[in-house]
Amino acid sequence: MPPHTSPVVRRTTSRLLDQVHRDTVTRSNAQATSGRWRELPRMRPYAEQLAYERGED
Known part of the structure; x- marks a missing residue:
């Protein structure tokens, strides 16, 4: 049985990912087009x- 994760943690993690x-x-698209x-x-x-x-100097 997987560990229980609260819905808030699940939503936040999903949003961050x-x-x-x-x-x-x-970023990768910008690098590809910039050359x-x-x-x-x-x-x-x-x-x-x-x-x-x-x-200090």
Whole structure:
């Protein structure tokens, strides 16, 4: 016998999974039509970012 799941949890989970699926499909379609990946801003190395946040130079 499967574990009992409340209707609220079931509805919320279903809604979230639908949203994730829609977002993923939209994103993959956008990448396919754009011809290349959207360039992301360069991320700082962790130590450099930590020093920046602490106000160290």
